[in-house]
Amino acid sequence: MLFTHMVERNDTDQLSAILKAASEPNRRAILTLLAQNGPMKVTDIAARFDLSLNAISKHIKVLEAAGLASRRTEWREHLIEVQMGPLSQIENWFADLRSIWALRLDALEAALLEEDNND
């Protein structure tokens, strides 16, 4: 098996979700904030941004849906924590793409060598 991270059909949806979630600057900022500070309450996160609590709440839900954040609800206080794990799916996809690319270049080089031998 050449491509160790070979993506199964089911995973592509999650990969799409992860990339899309990460494509929004505010959401990336939230992830950074959580990485710095550890678990935070929704309100405290919102306080760092020039956005309504509601908007932040929605962003967090998107991050959760993508698996990039998790929530520990302690009555009305929701502690949000960053989840680094799923981000590696991006790396895996990237690594696969690079493998495919390198494979083609290798084949190309081999073909050129073959041609040299026939001269």
Added chain:
Amino acid sequence: MLFTHMVERNDTDQLSAILKAASEPNRRAILTLLAQNGPMKVTDIAARFDLSLNAISKHIKVLEAAGLASRRTEWREHLIEVQMGPLSQIENWFADLRSIWALRLDALEAALLEEDNND
């Protein structure tokens, strides 16, 4: 300088564009196809998908805008080529995030040790 890839304000837009462009399954498929086959004409790319030529043309423009593909126009034939370079911006962002995260854990551990000494 701790974070070697520290993202400047100007870069975040491009990073967003890259992530967003890559978040669409069809666009990822196009990238894979190009990585496998090398430069291809728009029509030939479209032939591999169950989408209109128009849709493919638009997807390619998104990839171009994100810097993930480039175009070499030879009269009416446009040769599209994948560009792996910009993808590393994703890796850089990821590495930075991970650094920030690890930094917090280190600080946490240090604090615990300090506490131990005071016991």
Added chain:
DNA sequence: CTGTCATTCCCCCAAGTGGTTGACTGACCT
């Protein structure tokens, strides 16, 4: 001169996105 070809450009549509404001929930504190 009339097609054909590869591709873009323009217009249309349905669905999704980021953002807002306002109402709701339910324990806790006077």
Added chain:
DNA sequence: AGGTCAGTCAACCACTTGGGGGAATGACAG
């Protein structure tokens, strides 16, 4: 009982997005 507080839900708005169809372009072939 009545207010506060953390957070979600619901409705709404402007804008974008992914997709389609069709016309336009401009060299080249018959």
